[in-house]
Amino acid sequence: MALNFPFTAIVSQAEMKLAIILCTIDPSIGGVLIFGDRGTGKSTTIRSLASLLPEMKSVAACHYHCDPDSSNLCTDCLAKKASGQKLSSQLISVPVVDLPLGATEDRVVGALDIEKALTQGIKSFEPGLLAKANRGYLYIDEVNLLEDHLVDLLIDVAASGENIIEREGLSIRHPARFVLIGSGNPEEGELRPQMLDRFGLSIEVRTPTDFKERVSIIKKRDEFERNPEQFIAQCQEEELELKKKISKSKKMLDKVEVDDSLLELATKLCAHLGTDGLRGELTVLRAVRALAAYEGKKKANLEHLKKIAPIALGHRLRRNPLDDSSSNVRIERAMQEFFADTSK
Amino acid sequence: MNSDQVAWFDTNVVAALVAINPRGLKGICLRGQFGPVRDSWLSYFSALCPPTARLIKAPANLVAEQLMGSLDIEATLNQGSLVLSKGLLEKAQGNFLLLSMAERMDTQVLALISQALDSGTTYGTEFGVIALDESEAAGDSFSPRMMDRLAFEVYLDQFSLANMKENLAIHADDIQSAKKLLSRVVCSVDFIEVLTKSALKIGIGSFRANQFAVETARTLAALRGLQEVSQDEVVDAARLVYTYSKILHAPPEAEQPNRDDGENSKDEESDDQNPDQNPDQNSESNHPQEDGDQQPNPQPPSQEELEDIVVAAAKASVPKDFFARSKKGARSTNAASHTSGKSGESQNSFISGRPMSSRKGQPGGGRRLDVLKSIRAAIPWQRLRERHIGSQQYSSGKNKIDFRSEDLHIKQYLKRRGTVTIFLVDASGSSATQRLAEAKGALEQLLAQCYIRRDEVAMLSMRGSKAELILPPTRSLVRAKRNLATLPGGGGTPLAAGFRAANEMAIVLKRKGLTPIIVILSDGKANVNLKGVGGRSEAHSDALLAAKELRLKNHCVLFVDTSPQPEVLAQELSHMMAAQYLALPYSGSGKMISHAAIQLASVQ
Numbered sequence: 001m002a003l004n005f006p007f008t009a010i011v012s013q014a015e016m017k018l019a020i021i022l023c024t025i026d027p028s029i030g031g032v033l034i035f036g037d038r039g040t041g042k043s044t045t046i047r048s049l050a051s052l053l054p055e056m057k058s059v060a061a062c063h064y065h066c067d068p069d070s071s072n073l074c075t076d077c078l079a080k081k082a083s084g085q086k087l088s089s090q091l092i093s094v095p096v097v098d099l100p101l102g103a104t105e106d107r108v109v110g111a112l113d114i115e116k117a118l119t120q121g122i123k124s125f126e127p128g129l130l131a132k133a134n135r136g137y138l139y140i141d142e143v144n145l146l147e148d149h150l151v152d153l154l155i156d157v158a159a160s161g162e163n164i165i166e167r168e169g170l171s172i173r174h175p176a177r178f179v180l181i182g183s184g185n186p187e188e189g190e191l192r193p194q195m196l197d198r199f200g201l202s203i204e205v206r207t208p209t210d211f212k213e214r215v216s217i218i219k220k221r222d223e224f225e226r227n228p229e230q231f232i233a234q235c236q237e238e239e240l241e242l243k244k245k246i247s248k249s250k251k252m253l254d255k256v257e258v259d260d261s262l263l264e265l266a267t268k269l270c271a272h273l274g275t276d277g278l279r280g281e282l283t284v285l286r287a288v289r290a291l292a293a294y295e296g297k298k299k300a301n302l303e304h305l306k307k308i309a310p311i312a313l314g315h316r317l318r319r320n321p322l323d324d325s326s327s328n329v330r331i332e333r334a335m336q337e338f339f340a341d342t343s344k
Numbered sequence: 345m346n347s348d349q350v351a352w353f354d355t356n357v358v359a360a361l362v363a364i365n366p367r368g369l370k371g372i373c374l375r376g377q378f379g380p381v382r383d384s385w386l387s388y389f390s391a392l393c394p395p396t397a398r399l400i401k402a403p404a405n406l407v408a409e410q411l412m413g414s415l416d417i418e419a420t421l422n423q424g425s426l427v428l429s430k431g432l433l434e435k436a437q438g439n440f441l442l443l444s445m446a447e448r449m450d451t452q453v454l455a456l457i458s459q460a461l462d463s464g465t466t467y468g469t470e471f472g473v474i475a476l477d478e479s480e481a482a483g484d485s486f487s488p489r490m491m492d493r494l495a496f497e498v499y500l501d502q503f504s505l506a507n508m509k510e511n512l513a514i515h516a517d518d519i520q521s522a523k524k525l526l527s528r529v530v531c532s533v534d535f536i537e538v539l540t541k542s543a544l545k546i547g548i549g550s551f552r553a554n555q556f557a558v559e560t561a562r563t564l565a566a567l568r569g570l571q572e573v574s575q576d577e578v579v580d581a582a583r584l585v586y587t588y589s590k591i592l593h594a595p596p597e598a599e600q601p602n603r604d605d606g607e608n609s610k611d612e613e614s615d616d617q618n619p620d621q622n623p624d625q626n627s628e629s630n631h632p633q634e635d636g637d638q639q640p641n642p643q644p645p646s647q648e649e650l651e652d653i654v655v656a657a658a659k660a661s662v663p664k665d666f667f668a669r670s671k672k673g674a675r676s677t678n679a680a681s682h683t684s685g686k687s688g689e690s691q692n693s694f695i696s697g698r699p700m701s702s703r704k705g706q707p708g709g710g711r712r713l714d715v716l717k718s719i720r721a722a723i724p725w726q727r728l729r730e731r732h733i734g735s736q737q738y739s740s741g742k743n744k745i746d747f748r749s750e751d752l753h754i755k756q757y758l759k760r761r762g763t764v765t766i767f768l769v770d771a772s773g774s775s776a777t778q779r780l781a782e783a784k785g786a787l788e789q790l791l792a793q794c795y796i797r798r799d800e801v802a803m804l805s806m807r808g809s810k811a812e813l814i815l816p817p818t819r820s821l822v823r824a825k826r827n828l829a830t831l832p833g834g835g836g837t838p839l840a841a842g843f844r845a846a847n848e849m850a851i852v853l854k855r856k857g858l859t860p861i862i863v864i865l866s867d868g869k870a871n872v873n874l875k876g877v878g879g880r881s882e883a884h885s886d887a888l889l890a891a892k893e894l895r896l897k898n899h900c901v902l903f904v905d906t907s908p909q910p911e912v913l914a915q916e917l918s919h920m921m922a923a924q925y926l927a928l929p930y931s932g933s934g935k936m937i938s939h940a941a942i943q944l945a946s947v948q
Contacts (some may be wrong), residue, residue: 033877037548038492043462101455104408114724128385137791140453169750207549215540217556219533225559227366228526 006235007048008242008285011217012208019201019311020293021242023179025051025249027284029200031158031180032287033143033191033315036111036205042183046096046139048180052239053094056135060088064134064174065068065095074174095136097129097178101145110149110172121169121286125172130163133178143182144191154180155198199303200283202315204328249293256292257330258285259302265302269309272338273331275316283312348507351583356512358496358584359389362562363397364522366440366561368470369495370461373446373475376500382476384508385500386442389474392519397439399474402432404445406453413721415672425534431461446475450730454487461493495556514567522566529562531573538578538647542654557585566763575650586658664791702753717753719745734820744946753830763859764800768846769808769864770906772837782865782906784828800858802849803828806842806866813845817853836878839917843890850899861900864923867907868914869930884913891920902926902940 004143010017019032032199034042048106058065064074068089069287073081080087099108117123129138140146157163182199196202208214222232266284287308297308310331317330364370390399413431432441433456441457443449461473473494477486491497539557554567561581565573609754651786702714704721722745729746802823803815815827842864850860870883874890894901901923905914909926918925927941 037549038489039552042550098459100459101452112724117724117728121730123728142457145451145455186820207551209544212540214539214544214551215553217551218536218540218558221551221555222531222536222558225555300788 004047007052008238009235012213016203022290027179029286033181033198033199033202040205050096055091058092059087060090062129094298097133099140125258129303130176134176138178140182144184177329180202196315252293273334287312352507353408355498356752360514363392365563367470371473371498375477381503399442401439401442404448440472443475446477447479455491458490458493496595526566529565535578542651545655557581582654584659665794705754711754714753714755724752765854765861766863767803769805771833772806811842811845836872838872840886841891842873847894863902865904868911868917894921
């Protein structure tokens, strides 16, 4: 296992980090889409997630890391439970699974376990990447270059939280709840609008042009490359602090209030921006709540909304193919108009 | 020593650096044709590699299965238990993966390789990549995604046999000792700052390039037997790493760099102790020249001065003929967008096209059975089926395979149907600026259409003495807008050169399975010939010649005559290339052009 660059050591890219943290606090926000040029630290940030997340309880030796305390179990665990066995649990780190661009459907969905079939003559199922990612994160680099049929499949599974396999004489369903994180470079191809809408938040990452920032990034990276263990040890304290903060925010999430006036405002804002569907509003609501919890506030306020709106709605604006300004610019313009109107 | 010789030594140094530090530098992209130069470089590199490391060749038609390893059928059948063959990636661990014809490689495969490079330690060790890029035409180059992950690129076409007579005398033992030293080499914060700042000045966006530069400086120091990076290493590192394709935002009007040929005449052979003393390329007078007897420099340059030196050195490292060639995406990213990902509409076909992985299905109707894949699918079931009493096939014959219809796989091929509309725009003085605006309008109209139809557009401009690539084939609106905004006008009309450039581009696209459509906007009044020299009559005959070439290739061409009255010259040219002729005697006709182009496309 390669050592990952610590999350807290990542300089700048505050927006990206915040979006990822919010999704960690409330996975129902529905994932993050990160757009940006090559070499801006997208992958580094996501790969550093694993060490940041609090460990979770899982059924020992379960392919799908079922939660022993929940009712949503895979067939194996259900069978065990039904036969009166006690499910032994263990602590594991939250899975962060990389989906390579060239992954075949077999690898993603799972297929017949060839070895068992050959050596023992048993028909059994070998879980794929979707099973691995259950209760964790699925990271797709270059999501805009993914094959269409895989995209459809992922959308379907991400929405239903369940992977259904009907192939090769196998008929299996297993839970697959994961936070989808996608990254891509918009210059290499657009993403289908259906896919865009599935992501809760979207971020545009730019290369920092501030010289000091850049130097400190390169320096830290250099330190890390030379002695990863030592570097990780140095960041331990900060990492732990952030871990605690995230756990605390998770517990607080249900206590956060979002009053009606703020909700109304969010709805109006969505209408003003012309975003399609309810999904945008829901995402705004959840993300605002998560942000308030992260800041340790019991009540969400207008500032939270202003901070969330661009990242929750940016990719839901209707595209005008000839308007080339980035969605960030457009949404900021629209928000300024909107808040100028409402304050009158 | 001439500058080519120096550049050749640079390629030697790069080879040594990658041999020392594959983990930090990842690899090299070699741009150049097959030939003695490339072979010479590769053999030099092999000689440097530690005895444990080999060059492992990956064929251009590599598929993901070969890369990742798959079921070894023969062994599995013989042993009755599962035997997996080693994939190329696993074999490459600790060695170097040689990608031949990297520009033709499957995107999936490149994605898997770059992922392996990123995570580095899937199998415990690390490997380097040597990518051979043989692309010639603009916009046909190697995946930018992969390029970003390799530290160096080397242009080999600039060298002649004479340059290769001598190599730097670096030996495998030098590499070994440098390897040992590497982990102890430090690079001071000041130098990291210099490298970062100069990267910003040159217009390099990617952090990877920046990191590679720091890593290169350290590796160079290790090669030279130093414990600490000094300014010479910094300058050299910037020169070697900050090459052209790493530049994201072109600095304003890159000029032809004036290389100083008055290099110091250090005799490489007389000094085996320091084989790596690289004469530096920049002509900055305040830079201490390395001479055989190194004069300690009384006043080392300040940080700012060093930055300037680094920037100048990096700029000077662009190959001499770089600007003479068509400007490969020098306007913004060098990312020819279609080399990454799918371009246009692709259609799975069962008969012809580029091979893809097979899928389940029944053969027949022109569909061919993929025997291997079918056997592979059937094997796991053998034991299960043996028990199946109703099995017809089950006999005492030991090596019979029991097939069911669900095992059958058929071969699939990928056929691209996408169209790419190549705009060839006359941006000369005679085509007034207003015409340019129209061309842009038409292009944007088409782009809006393309957004729905998933097609691509590209743009070439003719002005001054040559044709220029303004926009490599792309579907990205963002990029098209950005590149069109900066389209300059004025100068002569090199029609012949423009036709040729469009022709070449169309041929490349056809090879990729796309359908090119050429839309020419011009008044047909050529006044610059193929040699880039002015003169109407010769220019016109050259243009006719180039038009003939276009016709021979059977491209689909639309000639839009932009002169105020329909022009005889333009009609003649249009006739010569068997194009569809469209007179455009009034303005505001972006819609008309795009409409005609779409008509053409739908005829296809």
